[in-house]
Amino acid sequence: MNTEEYAATAEFYDFVVPYQTRQDVSFFVEAAQASGGPVLEVGCGTGRVLIPTARAGIPIYGIDLSPYMLDVCERRLEQEPIEVQNRVQLDQADMRDFDLGQTFKLITIPFRPFQHLIEVEDQIACLRCVQRHLADDGRFILDLFNPSLTFLGRELTGDEVGDEPEFTMPDGRRVLRRNRVVKRDVFKQYQDVELIYYITHPDGRTERYLHAFPMRYLFRYEVEHLLTRCGFEVETLYADYDKSPYGSKYPGELIFVAKKG
Ligand SMILES: C[S@@+](CC[C@H](N)C(=O)[O-])C[C@H]1O[C@@H](n2cnc3c(N)ncnc32)[C@H](O)[C@@H]1O
Secondary structure (H helix, E strand, C coil): CCCCCCCCCHHHHHHCHHHHCCCCHHHHHHHHHHHCCCEEEECCCCCCCHHHHHHCCCCEEEEECCHHHHHHHHHHHHCCCHHHHHCEEEEECECCECCCCCCEEEEEECCCHHHHCCCHHHHHHHHHHHHHHEEEEEEEEEEEECCCHHHHHCCCCCCCECCCCCEECCCCCEEEEEEEEEEEECCCCEEEEEEEEEEECCCCCEEEEEEEEEEECCCHHHHHHHHHHCCEEEEEEECCCCCCECCCCCCCEEEEEEEEC
């Protein structure tokens, strides 16, 4: 991912209806509370998980590569009580190469930032950074989607699809988001995805923004091998944020809880 990727669309992130209704926040907040903190969230974005964690009384450090996502996070934090603000530290950093000079009881990568890493060397670089920052008795939660073989087997039509409802921004702009997969590389296990934002201004003027990015997909045993190779031991694997075990639903999620091996 490059630093400009979210330039045009970061402001919409918190209004996207399926993001607002994701059922993962309490899972991460409870894990943070169980750890006692401090927590490191890698790829914290606009603070969707980070801010509720700080509200729950846990000190949390967030890093993200996008200055635009961090800017939204900072503006959201300014609305919070001072004691919540004081529990948060933010930095612009690449998950493949960071040194924060401290260790954490819990490190999380919620909602798939790790899948922005396409090459194995990048994945390993990230996991080694996480390893170095994890306390000896700490836990690491890696949150990925479980690739659906049905979906991956589908022919690419190039059509824009999606059933997300339109949303309205505070300034009255209406936003409709659609998506499409423009390329699938089954050998390197990634898809080129586009998120397309159709904006209608209150005066009727329209705009179209494109957020295009490659998204890696990883399979269960591949991730286990990667984690082991980088010095982790998988403790639990969930298929959902309600803690359903892996294998209880398909495709579900791939939510790894790991400790130092
Ligand atoms: C789908 S958002 C998830 C944000 C947040 N964790 C959440 O749950 O809402 C993915 C985030 O990963 C960040 N990201 C992508 N590549 C990154 C990298 N190499 N280093 C740090 N952050 C990265 C993006 O800037 C974006 O904020």
